[in-house]
Amino acid sequence: MVNISRSLPEFIVDHYMRLMAVVGVKSGIEPDWSLSRRFLELYSTHASKKSPQVAASYVYKILTGLGYEEMGEFSAYRYLHTEVDIDSKVNEKLEKIMKFRPAVIQVVRELGLWLHDYQVERYRMVVTLLRRTALDSNKSFLELFMDLTQELGKYPLAVAITVGVLERSDWGDTGKLKPFSLPNFDLNTSYPEVDLCLTVAGYYGYMRDIDFSNAKIYTSVVHLKSQNVSDMSRVQFTRLLMERGVVEAGNVSKIEDKDRYPLFFKKYKQRCKGPTKVTAPATDETVPVQERKAQATSDQSRSTSTDQPSFLTGSRKYKKYLVLPHKPIEDQHYVHV
Structure with a gap:
């Protein structure tokens, strides 16, 4: 759960918080907390009130219901059980929300x-x-x-x-x-x-x-x-x-x-x-x-190896993309192409 929390966009975390509020799950989340910390705090609160199985099932239902596709191996998560009943109010709200990709x-x-x-x-x-x-x-x-x-x-x-x-x-x-x-x-x-x-x-x-x-x-x-x-x-x-x-x-x-x-x-x-x-x-x-x-x-x-192909003519390769902390973007003003 920690791994998936690090990559969740604001759109997903905000809707997760709203949908959890529909079923009465809230937590003392501070405005300056990171998205990951907000998500994990709410998940932990839900898990302590119900169970890890129920909390994980709600996460899976909400994220997939929002059209979020970066689930990784979450579907094989050890706490995930299909027999958990999701509150009908959550399902109704999900149907009205525009999905992530559209x-x-x-x-x-x-x-x-x-x-x-x-x-x-x-x-x-x-x-x-x-x-x-x-x-x-x-x-x-x-x-x-x-x-x-x-x-x-x-x-x-x-x-x-x-x-x-x-x-x-x-x-x-x-x-x-x-x-x-x-x-x-x-x-x-x-x-x-x-x-x-x-x-x-x-x-x-x-x-x-x-x-x-x-x-x-x-x-x-x-x-x-x-x-x-x-x-x-x-x-x-x-x-x-x-x-x-x-x-x-x-x-x-x-x-x-x-x-x-x-x-x-x-x-x-x-x-x-x-x-x-x-x-x-x-x-x-x-x-x-x-x-x-x-x-x-x-x-x-x-x-930066010298044997890299031209980026216009070389073959396309699969790459790993790294996520690092945000740094300020330098303020440059461009006027020419």
Whole structure:
């Protein structure tokens, strides 16, 4: 139960709490508690009043009734018994609630109507990177999101990545998406290549057109064998640099202009170095995080190997996706594509 609690989105936890209240199960939950702690507190209260079997059966019924598909091995949970009768009031409420996946799609569809072209292009760049295959340039934001969910197989993770990309692309109105997002997710640490491509695209987006044009020419002459890049947009040029290995996760030295833009990559370099000191005491919640950080270091070292295929032409591979604590998204304002 602890394992499943760590990945539950706000949408699921909130509805679980409301439906438990319908049958009179409440607890002294504090507003500043994490989603995991809220869920476990309510589950424990229910289990103590009834039994672990009854509480687990209600969890299973509510989560599946909400259309939540990330159940893992919960159906084989040792306390789960099909003979437990679920209160009819809970079943009636569940029938009236929009399920998780349709609710996500509705929000994404509505959000796509308001996004600027350059924000959609940056999102397309990230989805292309993660799928490792070129995508139709005419695909809508919703279609790109569906491609991402197909690649990942997990809606909460796809939502978390989408939120991170939009916030890194000068779109801060992600409040309607966040209830469906994987909690405690840090895009920059979980996906170093995504952090890299968004940082580089932001670097060129920050430049004036004349500076960007000069930067393309210089970089092409020095690192791309004078390839014609004059018609490339900022996103297209970023993708080319990543494909050719001119920029790599943690290393942007080949394109950095320390005279005109000496501070732009400062935060990026700090992120790549990681925290210098861990001051938080170990708790039930932080110990698993520390273990995942160790795994992240191992995964990142493998991902930066020189024998990785081009992200546009290489074969698609199954990946493990890491969930780490949230860190503030750097506040960058982009005006160019």
